[in-house]
Amino acid sequence: MSSELYQAIEYLSEEKGIDREVLLEALDVALVSAYKKNFNSRTNVRVELNEAEGMKVFARLEVVDEVEDDQLEISLDDAKEIDPSYETGEVVEKEVTPRDFGRIAAQAAKQVVTQRVREAERGVIYDDFIDRVEDIMTGKVQRMDQRFLYVHLGKIEGKLPVNEVMPNESYQIHDRIKVYVTRVEKTSKGPQVFVSRTHPGLLKRLFEMEVPEIYEGIVEIRSVAREAGDRSKISVYAEDPEIDPVGACVGQRGQRVQTIVDELRGEKIDIVQWSEDPVVYISNALSPSQVIEVLVDEEDNATTVIVPDHQLSLAIGKRGQNARLAAKLTGWKIDIKSESEAREDGLLDGEEDNDLLNLE
Structure with missing residues (x-):
């Protein structure tokens, strides 16, 4: 029994990547629980697992002058029969291993150890993936429902919300895709990894x-x-x-x-x-449109950008996309005006303003 348990622990430790001490601790808890449950005991016990000698159960009894509960206490006289050096208040360990404890322990320990192994595995997975937040991973589409695409990432399925799938793409089962890990959460069902394509x-x-x-x-x-x-x-x-x-x-x-x-x-x-110069940076950000001038209002973190009349729609972009992206990129509010509109508003005067902004 003991030898088989040790072999199982070594296998789980190597195969699942779980610390051997974590498994031994789980086993110790399981065996103590099995003893108390199956032998109706309230005794404070310790289980010793030795690969060569097997399992032994030791009751831990407090030495007292007068015994009130023989499951928790031992008289001073009885303690001195074990070792004359014992004094009141000390703890005596007395072997109480039942004859058929090995069979009972094996049955009871299996469920508890399995649970602890599962928890430890989840911890290992969480630790692996928490370090991958804000990183990119390659996975395979496994399945999908109305809320998520489930992407196999090795030890776990990543959840790709359907609203974070790019609108210009669709996937089939087993397609390989790159995803961005946005967050990792601990839940009662184990770690949950959320990923994004957008x-x-x-x-x-x-x-x-x-x-x-x-x-x-x-x-x-x-x-x-x-x-x-x-x-x-x-x-x-x-x-x-x-x-x-x-x-x-x-x-x-x-x-x-x-x-x-x-x-x-x-x-x-x-x-x-x-560029640290907002005039240059905003002009670059509005590419591919050309820019005549950028008027900067630092107090309101706003700019007015003047472009040639024929470049206005290009600068603004389809449904305002180019201007919107430039504003997001630079962090500045951007108001775009055509050259003729700027002249009407008195923002430009003189022939010298006809040249495009020199960004060299």
């Missing part, structure tokens, strides 16, 4: 995977704005003036960014250079 963090992690300069810290992602499945903007910066951060992200013949576009099922991506 989170801006997914775009950021994809660039880190695809662009070595970002991974190595040579190029830094400063901000991401995303309307998943349709269009995104990302601003990048390199401290070294010799490095072209936008070019590094685009890659030779656009290969790097195209790989990310393909992963996101054709989502358009604007890569712009970050």
Whole structure:
């Protein structure tokens, strides 16, 4: 019995990745519980598990002058018969192992140990995945219902809410997809891992995977704005003036960014250079439109951007998307006006304002 238990513990420890001491502690609790339940005992007991000698149960009895409860106490005279050195108040351990305890213990311990093993497994999974929050993982679509797509991530299924699936994509069972881990929760049913395909963090992690300069810290992602499945903007910066951060992200013949576009099922991506100068940064963020002037109101964190008349719709974008993404990217409120409207409002005067803003 004891040898088999030890073999089972070693197997579970190696196979499930659970600490051996956790399993031994669970087994100890199970055996004490089995003894008390099956032998009607209130005694404070300790179970000793030895691979060579098997299991032994020891009652822990307090030495007293007058015994009132023989399941919890032992008289001083009886204690001295065991060892003359015992004094009142000390604890005597007396072996009380029942003859058929091995069979009963095995039955009772199985359920308790199984439960503790399950809890420990859940703890291991939680610890593994809590470190993956805000990270990207590849999984396989397992099943779906009205609320979630369930993505197999190895030890657990990730829950992908249907409202965080990009509107331009659909999946079949067994499709492999990349997902962004948004949060991990402990529940009574075990850890729950929630993932997303629409989170801006997914775009950021994809660039880190695809662009070595970002991974190595040579190029830094400063901000991401995303309307998943349709269009995104990302601003990048390199401290070294010799490095072209936008070019590094685009890659030779656009290969790097195209790989990310393909992963996101054709989502358009604007890569712009970050600048601490809001005039330059906002002008870059409104790409691909051209900009004549940016008027900055720092107190209200707002800007008025003037563009050529023929560029107005491009600057605003379809349903205001380009302007909206630029505002999210930069953190500035952006009001876009055409050149003619700006002149009517007195925001531009003189022929010198006809030139486009020089961002070099």
